[in-house]
Amino acid sequence: MRVIVTNSYEKMSATAARMVAGQLYLKPDSVLGLATGSTPLLMYQNLIRVHKEIGLDFSEVITFNLDEYLGLKREDCNSYHYFMHENFFKYINIKPKNIYIPNGSAEDIEKECKRYDALIEEKGGIDLQVLGIGQNAHIGFNEPDIKFEATTHKVKLDEETVNANARFFKTIDEVPRYAISMGIKTIMHAKKVILLANGENKAEAIQKSIYGGVRPDAPASILQLHQDVTVIVDKAAASLLGRV
Numbered sequence: 001m002r003v004i005v006t007n008s009y010e011k012m013s014a015t016a017a018r019m020v021a022g023q024l025y026l027k028p029d030s031v032l033g034l035a036t037g038s039t040p041l042l043m044y045q046n047l048i049r050v051h052k053e054i055g056l057d058f059s060e061v062i063t064f065n066l067d068e069y070l071g072l073k074r075e076d077c078n079s080y081h082y083f084m085h086e087n088f089f090k091y092i093n094i095k096p097k098n099i100y101i102p103n104g105s106a107e108d109i110e111k112e113c114k115r116y117d118a119l120i121e122e123k124g125g126i127d128l129q130v131l132g133i134g135q136n137a138h139i140g141f142n143e144p145d146i147k148f149e150a151t152t153h154k155v156k157l158d159e160e161t162v163n164a165n166a167r168f169f170k171t172i173d174e175v176p177r178y179a180i181s182m183g184i185k186t187i188m189h190a191k192k193v194i195l196l197a198n199g200e201n202k203a204e205a206i207q208k209s210i211y212g213g214v215r216p217d218a219p220a221s222i223l224q225l226h227q228d229v230t231v232i233v234d235k236a237a238a239s240l241l242g243r244v
């Protein structure tokens, strides 16, 4: 596990964007695993700028998103479909057929989860997975638990996650209580992983994930077992790393 501590959210985002761009330069048909949330927003903006200014090419790139709320239509402004299109995809030259996001309004969720895993495998697995982290150390929507869920599955969101995500909704009652998330094994199968975190509210999650061993009650700690993980944090998210 490499840990890069940057001075600011801006530097964290630029560092992450450089790594993604480097991946696409070496392998233009890379399969990227992508995250939503506030954390990767500026990384996406950096990638859009590099696409516009120097032609970073997404025409052969395939993307798989980590998760999606259950019960929200794609066009709902709080769905992760909407988020990804509004914040990234509509500004780059990715082919719509190469974009994969779990379908949160599928009739048969179990079937949808299986379909999603099969698609990832069919496309050769994820080359580079970008992750954010929840305040409770979740990755994707893999919430703290007594065991790691391996494959794509239906998740009941923790109250902490519902509260944290309420800022995007008009009222807390509108926040979906369930989601579909890639599982830990799917994430661990990615050839490379970048974990991003900024802000003091992520400091404890980052500390727990890097130190203290692998434990399902801190899902991101599983990354200690991955052979190619780069954690990129700002100073605030790194603030507890000196104290074990």
Ligand SMILES: O=P(O)(O)OC[C@H]1O[C@](O)(CO)[C@@H](O)[C@@H]1O
Pocket: 035, 036, 037, 038, 039, 040, 066, 067, 131, 132, 133, 134, 135, 139, 140, 141
């Ligand atoms: O970046 P944020 O908004 O703090 O969210 C943290 C994490 O929670 C999620 O929203 C849930 O998957 C992730 O997409 C994100 O990485």
